[in-house]
Amino acid sequence: MDARIVLLPGDGIGPEIIDQAELVLNAVAEKGGHALSFERCPIGGNAIDDFGDPLPEQTVEACRNSQAILLGAVGGPKWDDPTAKTRPEAGLLKIRRELKLFANLRPVKTFDCLMDSSPLKRSVLEGTDILFFRELTGGIYFGDSGRSTTETGEESAYSTMIYSTSEVERIVRLAAAAAMQRGKKLTSVDKANVLEVSRLWRQVAERVVKEEFPELEYEVVLVDAMAMHLISRPSTFDVVVTGNMFGDILTDEASMLPGSLGMLPSASLGESGPGLYEPIHGSAPDIAGKGIANPLATILAAAMMLRHSLGLEDEAADIERAVDAVLDAGHRTADLAGKGETSIGTVEMGQRVVEALQKA
Ligand code: NAI
Ligand code: MG
Numbered sequence: 437m438d439a440r441i442v443l444l445p446g447d448g449i450g451p452e453i454i455d456q457a458e459l460v461l462n463a464v465a466e467k468g469g470h471a472l473s474f475e476r477c478p479i480g481g482n483a484i485d486d487f488g489d490p491l492p493e494q495t496v497e498a499c500r501n502s503q504a505i506l507l508g509a510v511g512g513p514k515w516d517d518p519t520a521k522t523r524p525e526a527g528l529l530k531i532r533r534e535l536k537l538f539a540n541l542r543p544v545k546t547f548d549c550l551m552d553s554s555p556l557k558r559s560v561l562e563g564t565d566i567l568f569f570r571e572l573t574g575g576i577y578f579g580d581s582g583r584s585t586t587e588t589g590e591e592s593a594y595s596t597m598i599y600s601t602s603e604v605e606r607i608v609r610l611a612a613a614a615a616m617q618r619g620k621k622l623t624s625v626d627k628a629n630v631l632e633v634s635r636l637w638r639q640v641a642e643r644v645v646k647e648e649f650p651e652l653e654y655e656v657v658l659v660d661a662m663a664m665h666l667i668s669r670p671s672t673f674d675v676v677v678t679g680n681m682f683g684d685i686l687t688d689e690a691s692m693l694p695g696s697l698g699m700l701p702s703a704s705l706g707e708s709g710p711g712l713y714e715p716i717h718g719s720a721p722d723i724a725g726k727g728i729a730n731p732l733a734t735i736l737a738a739a740m741m742l743r744h745s746l747g748l749e750d751e752a753a754d755i756e757r758a759v760d761a762v763l764d765a766g767h768r769t770a771d772l773a774g775k776g777e778t779s780i781g782t783v784e785m786g787q788r789v790v791e792a793l794q795k796a
Pocket of ligand 2: 684685
C-alpha cells in the first residue's frame with residue numbers, strides 16, 4: 437500500500453514524540469512492504485513565529501493531498517500573550533474545520549501494568565476497553581449564543597444546543613460500524629429526559645441502529661448516569677456515542693482510567709478525506725527539550741491512523757501489541773514510572789517499540 441502522510445510536529449514536546457511515531461511507522465512499512473511517505477508541515481506557535489499564521493496555506497494544501505495526518509501538539513507559554521492577534525490553538529481548530537472532521541474518536545483502554553497508578557481499583561479497571569465517538573462540529577459549542585441586558589440592568593446569556601437528523605445519523609453510523617468490528621455493543625448517551633435536542637438524538641440513533649445494524653447490542657444511557665457508570669463499571673462499555681459537550685466531559689473523565697495522559701491517542705474523522713490523529717495531551721512545555729516525554733500516545737495515534745485511514749488493521753494491532761509488550765517488559769517513561777522505578781527517555785521508548793515490532 438502507498439500512502440502520503442502529513443506530520444504536524446507542532447510545539448513543545450510535539451517534535452520529539454512525532455520523531456518516535458515516524459520511526460515506528462517506518463518499521464511497520466518496512467515489515468509489511470508498504471510505501472509510506474512523510475511530509476512535515478508547520479502548525480501552531482512555530483508557524484506563527486515563521487509565517488505569522490498558526491495554519492499556513494501550504495499546510496492546509498499538504499493535508500488535503502494526504503491520506504492521513506499525524507499531529508504532535510501545539511501551544512506553550514511563549515504564545516500565551518492575551519493581546520496576541522492569533523493563538524496556536526487557532527491552527528488546530530481551523531484544520532479540523534477545513535477538513536470537516538465531525539467525529540472525534542477516543543479509545544480508553546487500561547493497561548494491566550499501569551493499573552496501580554490509576555485512582556480506581558484494579559478490580560474495577562480490569563478489561564476496560566472503550567471507544568468513544570464524540571460529535572465534534574455541532575451541538576452547544578456551535579449553536580447560536582449571545583447576551584442581553586434587561587431593563588433593570590441584569591445581564592443574561594444563552595447558548596443553544598442544536599442537532600439535525602443528518603448530523604446525528606452520520607456520527608451514529610460511524611460509531612455503529614466501529615462497534616460491529618469490535619465488541620458489537622453500542623451505548624448512546626443523551627439527556628432525553630430533559631432536552632428536546634436529546635429526544636431527537638435518541639430517536640435518530642435508534643432508527644439508524646435498528647435499520648442498519650440490527651445485530652448490535654444497543655443501549656441508551658442518560659449522561660449523568662453515564663458519569664457514574666464510567667467509574668463504577670467502565671469494563672461493561674464497548675463503543676459509546678454522544679454529542680459534543682457530553683463527549684467533551686465524559687472523555688476527560690474517562691482519560692483518568694488508564695493512569696496517564698501520556699497513553700491516550702485520539703482521531704478526528706470526516707465523511708471522506710484524510711483523518712487527523714494525535715495524542716490527547718498538550719505540548720507539555722514543562723518537559724519540552726528534556727528528552728523525557730512519553731511517545732506512546734502518539735505511537736498509539738499512529739496505530740489508529742493505520743486502522744481508520746489506511747485500512748491496515750493487522751499493522752495497527754501489531755503496534756498496539758508491541759506497546760503492550762514493552763510495558764509488560766517493565767519499560768517506563770518518567771510519567772509512568774512508580775516511586776523508585778527507573779525510567780527511560782523518549783528516544784529509548786520509541787526504540788523499544790520498534791524492536792518489539794521487529795521481533796513480533
Ligand atoms: P499538557 O497535556 O501539555 O500537560 C499536562 C501535564 O502532563 C504536564 O505536567 C506535562 O508535562 C504532562 N504530560 C503531557 N503529555 C505528556 C507526555 N507525553 N509525557 C509525559 N508527560 C506528559 O497540558 P497543559 O500543561 O495544560 O498545556 C500545555 C500547553 O499545551 C498549553 O499551551 C495548551 O494550550 C496546549 N495544549 C495543546 C493541546 C493540543 O495541541 N491538542 C491539547 C491540550 C493542551
Ligand atoms: Mg476537553
